[in-house]
Amino acid sequence: MADPLEHPGPHEFATDDAGAQPDVTQETAGESAPPEWWRTAVIYQVYPRSFADASGDGIGDLPGVTSRLDALVELGVDAVWLSPFYRSPQRDAGYDVSDYCDVDPLFGTLASFDRMLEAAHQRGLRVIIDLVPNHSSSEHPWFQAALEAGPGSPERARYLFRDGKGEHGELPPNNWESVFGGPAWTRVIEADGEPGQWYLHLFDTSQPDFDWSNPEVRELFRGVLRFWLDRGVDGFRVDVAHGLVKAEGLPDLELPEAGGSLGGSREAPIVPYWAQEGVHEVYRDWRRLLEEYEGDRVLVAEAWVDPLERVASWVRPDEMHQAFNFSYLMSPWRADALREVIDDSLAAFGGVGAPSTWVLSNHDVIRHATRLALGEDHLQGHGIGPKTQGLPDRMPALRRARAATGLMLALPGSAYVYQGEELGLPEVTDLPDHARQDPTWFRTKGERYGRDGCRVPIPWEADAPAYGFSESSSSWLPQPSEWRELARDRQLGDPSSTLEFYRAALRLRSEFALGAGELEWLSELEGERMPKGVLAFRNNSLIVVANVGADEARVPEGTLLLASSEVPDGLLPADTTVWVLPAR
Template sequence: MTSSQTAERADAPIDTTGSEWWRTAVIYQIYPRSFSDSSGDGIGDLPGITSRLDDLRDLGVDAIWLSPFQRSPQKDAGYDVSDYCDVDPLFGTLGDFDDMLEGAHARGIRLIVDLVPNHSSDQHEWFQQALAAAPGSAERARYMFRDGKGVEGELPPNNWESVFGGPAWTRIVEADGSPGQWYLHLFDSSQPDFDWSNEEVREEFRRILRFWLDRGVDGFRVDVAHGLVKADGLPDYTPDPAAGSMGGEEANVPYWGQDGVHEVYRDWHTLLAEYDGDRALCAEAWLPTPEQTALWVRPDEMHQAFNFAYLETAWAAPALRSVIAESIAAYAAVGAPSTWVLSNHDVVRHASRLALTAENPQGHGIGPDSPGKPVPEVGLRRARAATTLMLGLPGSAYLYQGEELGLPEVIDIPGEARQDPTWFRTDGERYGRDGCRVPIPWTSDAPAYGFSPTGDSWLPQPAEWAELARDVQVGDADSTLSLYRSLIAARRARGLGAGTLEWVEGLGTDVVAFRNGSVTVVGNTGATPVPMPTGIVIASSGPVLGNELPADTTVWLADD
């Protein structure tokens, strides 16, 4: 099978007999506001997603992960939830959700929904009740309210910083007009953290889980899964300024990765097990090592955890070999698959990130004045090679909408058009995540490239995206879309997700090579061609002539 050949997948009903589908699935992340707009208001919606399900079936994915669509003031693009059991009118209705879910299931595609348990919106009914209640009340006990330090309580309870920049504490004004307590928000001030030592909070989220499970969802991606429980006493902590904002490079952070959080997920695991069809939990847990991340997927906890150590690894063979080996060993030790990922809505798209020449901590983003900006051609070639490598690995894999089109990070978004809280809370010092969230192109000559019938788009789309639109790529055997379709089809046909990795040695220090079932994967991360065996099935970029593998290229080889 060459990159121009794809295997069509017939629609099939969802298997509910206990297949543990999540072990090998290719899961496609949809960021709803940027996927497809049916209403013309410039913001993607649920009917828009439903209208594009055939495209996802043709791509060949097994499941969709849907980023937040619940009712929200949209201060942080839906990650500030005011009602966990309703659809925000911006995206549609519960009826629209049910139609989308039914349409996905009819095409053999499962649906995972985002759940945000670390914090709510400040417009949530509970938080509004807390503001109206007195210190020490049951209403305030649902959140992390604390008295301030100083003579008059004028100083925050500790020195913690928000992920979005600035202090992680905000002082309220009490009902009588006097300066009052402080509340914790690891993210924006409009996102107060729940207190997960409170049984009322735990019971409320059991209710929320059941609400969506009863509607038929196949699982949950859990936002900030490593952040729910805070260390006793809330000790001061100063993060490493060079580390990513979600703590993936640092150990012993008092608000990340606390032992008590595992009790929550054991409870959720038991709840999901009551439902047919292997409902799954996937952790967004930014932790320093694969060994620590694997603790989230022990047999009685979550089923998947994003492999952020892999995502953050440079395009360099020694580092890739190391993180792959560590990941497979760590996850296998607890009986879980590794869950590979290269891009999502919080990081610079890998078609740009892999070609950066300067440090770029997670969450900072890139913009017009960023150092070491990528060369687009280099980034795309490396991205195609990295994806070809990733989809050859055993386990599960996540794709982020638009990466199958080779979309780069959008760098030149004007300051007045940016909407990420990070941009505002750092006074423009960090560009934030808008560059990976720009609405994706469907049709090259349509308004907003087919994203919206009116041409409106909540973030500006670059002119060069006309050349990357899906309709342009569908008929092009050498396009990134055709490559993705070929990889996913061959991965399924050859059972690579359930395979076993065996390293292939002797091809040079710049080469990552391994065998998985009937396929040998060879990736050249270096700057010069290297010798390789014959028998190419799929190549990330062409042409590959003779027995030399070009720079920044990955191939799949097979004996049959």
């Protein structure tokens, strides 16, 4: 058998002279141009605050990102997605934007962004940046002007200001609640010193929602898109893409029917502030704008919507290019559930001509090296911490996480990798209360831990200050002592490490064109039916077998190219995935 963790080489792909792949509508020498890069890409999420700190202040920055790009090339990804780096008071880690066309000094300058972008393109990496159109910071000039201008003014019409209910307007306009906990409305003090109107903020009080029925708002964001496209970015990940448009009249949420859902489902009515039909015209407009630019520029939707058929409506041919597959991310580690969501994903996205996307971790959810070994009752955004019952042991949880990664990266379509998952980083569960910074923690008065545990700065060098995250010993969230053994330099070159497992998987995914392949489920191998709890499929010339259950399964005959953990005596243990090139 071949070494399942043979070291991969640097990742490369061909580009034209401008650094962008040819437009798919063109044909050369009678042959169709290659499909758009994003249909099969592996995209690496960089959370700038926690990736690499070049200034020494304990907060990651754009020069830090530039300094670590070679590591991403060596990993084998195709593109980088950057979480927000715009000017911001940082009440919600940059998702409260005060200037959409500038870089916050915490992260650098526009010049340092340009240098980072150029360096990424020189290395064949495309760059997608976050865009936050649902709300601005309360310190945005528009919102400050709205506060000064008063009720009924054009300035207030850019946001969702409303009079309150009750005899004196003392009650919120409706019963909506913030995603971060507490009411979604805050009352302002008017110029005369008296309580006045209320404004909507589906997130923190410092994040007032725009009114997307206002043409000024739409024109603002057209300008923002052009500003960054002119600088050369390859696309945008659109934050809260399902939330821009609210139901006419802002009706109360029907709480019993909607439950805790983040979107509409087959059983529940559409939540009046999520997934309204009007959002689609916004993205059709943006799609037309992007198509004015050369190269394959992309729009990626963060749309927490159920079911998958509704998510697919975001990626119809004239709208966005991709949507995050949260149904897959939130699926439990059960063979029947995984097969169902994989089938549903391929059918829903394929039905509108879009690639399915696959993701296991990001900056908003418990890292999958911990989450997949928990029960199924951990809600998105709530987080876990010292008082959480039933926290798993790290190594068995990591074994399951590696098996899940082996399954995900073998699926056709595009995949997302969150910084640090290639190191096997678990959720940090022992952060001291005084160090927490997520608004969820404060708005729920400590009832929910929030998302800080997946945002701790990642380790690069075991014996360096802050494990190589910063030249100083500073780190905006404290790093646990176990980060030392998980540092990149400790794992590089170790064939048993999670890092080398990811590198091998990404190399093989590219070599065997799995992203562009087709999935064929296999109910039996070599005349034997697959045990319950085992998933097996063929993608192009590879056979992938994932043991999600408890009973051992036999590894197919052929060359073992990848194994998420050891497979003694040709038997596949639980929580293990293998990629096999069958014998001819």
